[in-house]
């Protein structure tokens with residue numbers, strides 16, 4: 399059972415704090431429906447720092463395997479997640495540069511005295527899930543059905559019969 403992780407994100411970066419924990423499928427309120435029961439507990443780590451330029455940053459890493467239903471056969475398939483995300487802490491939205499200004503395409507988080515870390519962890523898991531996961535053909539349960547359908551081609555037989563009749 400994972401405790402709720404509420405941090406003061408400003409303090410967290412200023413003191414270079416760190417949290418390491420695992421999150422289980424049952425704790426993923428939003429991602430739960432997109433995942434199968436094969437999903438393993440995911441290890442995550444959040445660190446804070448003030449970088450050399452004086453900017454406050456959060457760094458989240460997450461590793462583990464999740465099960466997702468294959469969009470072809472609906473059987474579970476395992477996907478390894480290996481997330482490493484970095485966020486710059488800003489005071490408010492006005493500090494977030496526009497897309498044109500932000501040439502390095504950074505991610506930003508608005509500083510919060512009561513930031514829910516598990517929400518960030520879950521957001522990152524949701525973002526990392528593939529849009530339409532499918533097994534490799536050789537591993538997919540649907541491949542078998544397709545070849546069975548092909549084998550005796552009854553339509554071809556019927557067509558031949560018709561030709562003979564007419």
Ligand SMILES: [Zn+2]
Nearest residue numbers: 468471533538
């Ligand atoms: Zn499949």
